Amino acid sequence: MPAIQAFSTFVSAPAAPSTSLKRVKSPYVLARQFLADYARARRAKARSVQIDADLKRQRQLACKILVMGTEGSGKSTVMRSMRLQEPKGVSVDERMATRPAVLAHLLNSARSVLDALEQSGLDLVDHDNADNASFVRSYKVDDEDESNSDHAEAVRAIDGIWHDAAIAMLLNRAEQFHLVDNAKYFLDAVDRIGAGDYVPTDEDMLKARAPVRSSSQAQLTMGNISLHLFEIPMQNRKLMHIFDDTTSIVFCASLANYDRGAPGAGLEDSLALFENVVNSRWFQRTSVLLVLTKLQLLKEKLPTVPLEKYAPDYEGGVDFYKAAKYILSRYKSRNHALLSIYPAIVEAADPKETHFKRLMFVTVKETILRNALSNASVLE
Numbered sequence: 001m002p003a004i005q006a007f008s009t010f011v012s013a014p015a016a017p018s019t020s021l022k023r024v025k026s027p028y029v030l031a032r033q034f035l036a037d038y039a040r041a042r043r044a045k046a047r048s049v050q051i052d053a054d055l056k057r058q059r060q061l062a063c064k065i066l067v068m069g070t071e072g073s074g075k076s077t078v079m080r081s082m083r084l085q086e087p088k089g090v091s092v093d094e095r096m097a098t099r100p101a102v103l104a105h106l107l108n109s110a111r112s113v114l115d116a117l118e119q120s121g122l123d124l125v126d127h128d129n130a131d132n133a134s135f136v137r138s139y140k141v142d143d144e145d146e147s148n149s150d151h152a153e154a155v156r157a158i159d160g161i162w163h164d165a166a167i168a169m170l171l172n173r174a175e176q177f178h179l180v181d182n183a184k185y186f187l188d189a190v191d192r193i194g195a196g197d198y199v200p201t202d203e204d205m206l207k208a209r210a211p212v213r214s215s216s217q218a219q220l221t222m223g224n225i226s227l228h229l230f231e232i233p234m235q236n237r238k239l240m241h242i243f244d245d246t247t248s249i250v251f252c253a254s255l256a257n258y259d260r261g262a263p264g265a266g267l268e269d270s271l272a273l274f275e276n277v278v279n280s281r282w283f284q285r286t287s288v289l290l291v292l293t294k295l296q297l298l299k300e301k302l303p304t305v306p307l308e309k310y311a312p313d314y315e316g317g318v319d320f321y322k323a324a325k326y327i328l329s330r331y332k333s334r335n336h337a338l339l340s341i342y343p344a345i346v347e348a349a350d351p352k353e354t355h356f357k358r359l360m361f362v363t364v365k366e367t368i369l370r371n372a373l374s375n376a377s378v379l380e
């Protein structure tokens, strides 16, 4: 109630019958006294609201999660997937902001096709495609530009290349070259992406490579647990000790990088980083959710790129389940500090994949419980 209204209620209330001959206070004194009481009551109310909010916040348990892994292992994808599963989802503005990343991915996919054609000694059949190829090679996508109209020519050129007769021949030789991840998905969607009113879908957002910037963050809640996720880019991993109060680590590792020799991107580099992280003295009380990503890409790759060629002790052939279990065992064998490892084999770019979000909350709850019991020396 505003002060003026409260005061008029106060002065118009029937006065209590006087039993003494006390001097009647002047209206001026009454008003001053009332305003002082009113201000005191407002301060008390504000403090009570503040205390309620503090209590509510304290009941909400906040945990810090580090998302780590080598370049391209799926860190941003996993975080984005969790954001998409939040009840309020992502805004249209946020979707539109990923348009440049989708276009850049489409362009990189087309360039990797051109490289693969060159490597395989194949030429584009359609004469127009020679010009299209040089246009695609020199075209640049502005990171900040979310409009689609300026890219119409680039999209047309990519469309021409992708529908050239040489492409079918190229795809029959998949074992001889490496296209960027999800290249076929974006090239097949070239018309849809090129439309003026194009809005990225959940799947587009998960399959496009997010630009490598400074650490990205996400916040998730489930019940009374609130998780704050930080993506640690490879180049910043020396800073990981700053996060020594971390509850859990989400370590992302690609299942489909066993044939990659490029520094920082292959299986051996990922295993080395994992070993470094799980045996680090900074994370002795931390649990690890080991998210093995790109299950679909592993399935597609196994028949043409045998795992045995890169891992002579593997005996599971083209059975992708055996291959995933074998790769998981390679990671587990590096856990000398015997941290609790919770594995998840996932297709992180599938919008229906909800497995690892639930697993992450289970991991965090168990870790909090275990650490509390260990603090109380029950588990010593």
Ligand SMILES: Nc1nc2c(ncn2[C@@H]2O[C@H](COP(=O)(O)OP(=O)(O)OP(=O)(O)O)[C@@H](O)[C@H]2O)c(=O)[nH]1
Pocket (backbone or CB within 6 Å): 069, 070, 071, 072, 073, 074, 075, 076, 077, 078, 181, 182, 206, 207, 208, 209, 210, 211, 212, 233, 234, 252, 293, 294, 295, 296, 297, 346, 347, 348, 349, 350
């Ligand atoms: N099909 C498929 N693609 C995936 C999966 N996980 C990641 N990708 C794709 O792999 C590419 C790289 O994934 P990112 O999430 O950007 O990798 P990152 O670990 O954040 O990489 P940096 O930030 O460069 O260190 C993107 O195009 C993703 O869409 C998956 O499980 N399946």
Ligand SMILES: [Mg+2]
Pocket (backbone or CB within 6 Å): 075, 076, 077, 210, 211, 212, 231
């Ligand atoms: Mg990233």
